[in-house]
Amino acid sequence: MIAHFLVGFGLSYIGSLPIGMINVTAANIALQKSTRLAIVFSVGAALVELVQGLVALQFTDYFFDNAWIEQTINYAALPIFVLIAFYYLFSKTDVKPSKNASNKSYFFKGVAVSSLNLLAIPYWIVNGTYWESVGWVKMETWSLVSMSIGIGFGTLALLLCYIFAANRFKEKFKSFAKHSNKVVAVFFFGLAIFQLTRIL
Numbered sequence: 001m002i003a004h005f006l007v008g009f010g011l012s013y014i015g016s017l018p019i020g021m022i023n024v025t026a027a028n029i030a031l032q033k034s035t036r037l038a039i040v041f042s043v044g045a046a047l048v049e050l051v052q053g054l055v056a057l058q059f060t061d062y063f064f065d066n067a068w069i070e071q072t073i074n075y076a077a078l079p080i081f082v083l084i085a086f087y088y089l090f091s092k093t094d095v096k097p098s099k100n101a102s103n104k105s106y107f108f109k110g111v112a113v114s115s116l117n118l119l120a121i122p123y124w125i126v127n128g129t130y131w132e133s134v135g136w137v138k139m140e141t142w143s144l145v146s147m148s149i150g151i152g153f154g155t156l157a158l159l160l161c162y163i164f165a166a167n168r169f170k171e172k173f174k175s176f177a178k179h180s181n182k183v184v185a186v187f188f189f190g191l192a193i194f195q196l197t198r199i200l
Contacts, residue, residue, distance in 0.1 A: 001146040007136055008150025009157070011127050012049065016158040021084070024187055025113050026159045027166040029106070035167055037106045042159035044110025049120060050152030056124035057144045060132075071199075073118045078195045080116050085188035124151070 016023060022045050030038035114120075131137040137147065 001143060004137060004143045004147040005150035005153075007131060008053065008147035009154035010150075011131075012053070012151040012154025013158045015123055015127075016155050019187070021081075021117055021188070021191070022110075022114055022155075023159055023162040026110075027162045030163045030166040031170060035163060037103070038163045038166075039160065040103045040106040041110035041113075042156055042163065044107040045114035045159065046110075046152045046156035048111050048114035049117075049155040050148050052114075052117075052120045053124045053151035054144060054148035056121045057128040057137075057139070057147065060125050060128050060139070073121060074195065074199050077118050078192055078199065080118070081188050081192035081195060084116070085185045085192060087185075088188065089182065089185035 026038050026042050026045070029041050128137060128139075132139055137143065
């Protein structure tokens with residue numbers, strides 16, 4: 001079970017390394033609000049990643065037998081990226097510390113943003129199938145639970161790295177922080193364009 005935890009942790013950490021929807025949002029919260037709220041957001045996001053990983057691994061065979069599911073996910077991701085881009089484009093940037101901000105609201109923001117990351121499911125289906133084929137993963141209930149917990153912790157560990165990196169360079173990026181919402185909006189428009197090229 002420890003081996004499954006480590007596999008899940010490693011794959012999740014590596015899979016979260018590229019700049020993406022969740023880690024960009026976590027870094028943006030750290031820049032604009034506070035480390036505390038960014039960590040709370042990350043816990044919510046990691047919890048959803050854990051559940052997504054468990055569902056994907058548990059129903060790998062079903063997903064492969066129904067290819068339309070992956071196609072639907074790919075099509076659904078496009079408008080989601082566009083909507084998030086417009087949200088950041090028109091949202092007001094507030095770089096004031098949020099000492100009295102609700103932990104609960106940022107936890108559920110993490111849950112919401114991570115839930116929109118539909119592409120996590122195909123990622124875990126492919127990885128689960130591959131690592132099962134080479135004998136590293138067993139599709140048994142407790143093994144998958146252990147791996148899914150590793151997935152959650154791997155995601156959280158990587159998000160913490162993004163948060164602390166944002167804080168490390170916060171002084172250098174003070175001017176950037178004032179315009180970070182616009183930068184994030186451009187990033188999500190880029191993701192939407194990339195997704196469009198994938199489904200055409």
